[in-house]
Amino acid sequence: MAQDIMEQLDDMKKDALKEIGNIGAGNAATAFAQFLETKVDMTVPSVEILPISEVPEITGNIEEPVVGVLLQVMGEAPASILFILLEDSVERLVGMMADKEVDFSDLDDIDLSALKEIGNIISGSYLNALNKLTNFNLIQSVPECAVDMAGAILSTSMIPLSKTSDHTLLIKTQFIEGSQAIEGFFFLIPHTGSLEKILEALGFDLE
Amino acid sequence: MSKEEVIKVRMAEYGVAKAPDQLITIGLGSCVGITLYDKNKKVGGMVHIMLPENKKGLKPPKYADTGIPLLIEELEKLGARRSRLKAKIAGGAKMFSISSSNNSSLNVGERNVIKVKEVLQEENISLLGEDTGKDYGRTMKFFTDSGRVRITSHKAEDIDI
Known part of the structure; x- marks a missing residue:
């Protein structure tokens, strides 16, 4: 049986990852x-x-149907970042940015690039926090976007991780803008070996 | 009154059923759904694989090379005969068109489909129908009373394979 890091995460390691999530999300909210x-x-x-x-x-x-924005994280700890927005949130968010009525079933290229830009900003802020805490130099790829069934987007994005684990690490964050909740799901998906590297950089001894 | 059950097959899992029950797997992206059917016995099974090869001894139904043999075995337990099994497959899409560096995971849909076909051939199971590739997610519903497999998506018309 392969050693599965996901099954060995104790509360302390989870708290450390949560803290990264917290700081990253704080940065992202500001941006x-x-x-x-x-x-x-x-x-x-x-x-x-x-x-x-x-x-x-x-x-x-x-x-x-959801919008999924996927970015590849390159550097010491390769990962994917997936950002998922539900139908209502997409309409509200793009509506806010473009100052117009938005229909999910009729998103154009400009709407999609606006959503990619949001993915960019959020993951960039997140990576900044992660880089500061780990002294890594992680960089992100250009975002890719898909509009399709949630399950198909999620399952495809989990592929790099699923090669070495039957479990996944999920960091979920929600934004709230004014009285309207815009719910976004943010996932950090560490590729093979990356979670170990992140935890080691945070000072955990994994031996 | 028919009282057929609909059995949900989740990602990296499998299911088997007898007529008139149905098997469904929702949201196939780059994953591939495989159905195997024994028409005489009206017994069928479905597996939802994510990757071609199980190199690390992980969950068998997650992979084409371990998931299909597992499904055959489970169907035989239900009375199906291996030599009568026929296959239909769906999925293997390319959901994101990332062109940058990293990776083999990008054409994983295509690689899944190729591996599934290889494994079926090794097992001497003929492929009766497929709806694979392209760039959208699919849902696959398998009716074990007839062997019919219905594919639905947000991007294309429903089809039967």
Whole structure:
């Protein structure tokens, strides 16, 4: 049986990852607020280790159409960042940015690039925090976007991790803008060996 | 009154059923759904694989090379005969078109489909139908009373394979 780091994460390591999530999300909220020129709050991120089979269900309905923005993280600890926005949130968010009525079933290229830009800002802020804490120089790729059923986007994004584990690490964050909750799911998906490197850089002895 | 059950097959899992029950797997992206059916016995199974090869002894139904043999075995326990099994497959899409550096995971949909076909050939199981590739997610529903497999998506018309 392969050694599965996901099954060895104790509360202390989870707390450390949660703290990275917290700091990253705080940075991201600030960047996001500046971008939208409004006040944006973020909920405290939750860190969960899930069996891979449950992943397609984590945003709710597997078949529900969503927007997924995927970025590759390159450097010492390769990873993917996936940002998922549900239908209502996409309409509100793009509506806020473009100052117009937005119909999810009729998103154009400009709407999608606006969403990619949000993915860019959020993951950039997140990586900044991660780099500061670990002394890594992680950089991100150009974002890619897909509009399709949640389960298909989620399962595909988990592939790099699923090669070495039957579990996944999920950091979920929610933004709140004014009275309208815009719910975004943010996932950090460490590729093979990366979680170990992050934990070691944070001072954990994994031997 | 029919009282057929709909059995949900989750990612990296499998399911087997007898007529009139149905098997469904939702949200196939680059993953591939494989159905195997014994028409005489009206017994069928479905597996939802994510990757081609199980190199590290992980969960067998997650991989083409361990998931298909596992499904055959489970179907035989239900009375299916290996020599009568016929396959249908769906999925293997390319959901994101990332062009940068890293990776083999990008064409994983395509690699999954190739491996699934190889394994089916090794097992001497003929492929009756497929809806694979392209760039969108699919849901696969398998009716064990007839062997019909219905594919639905947000991007294309529903089809039967």
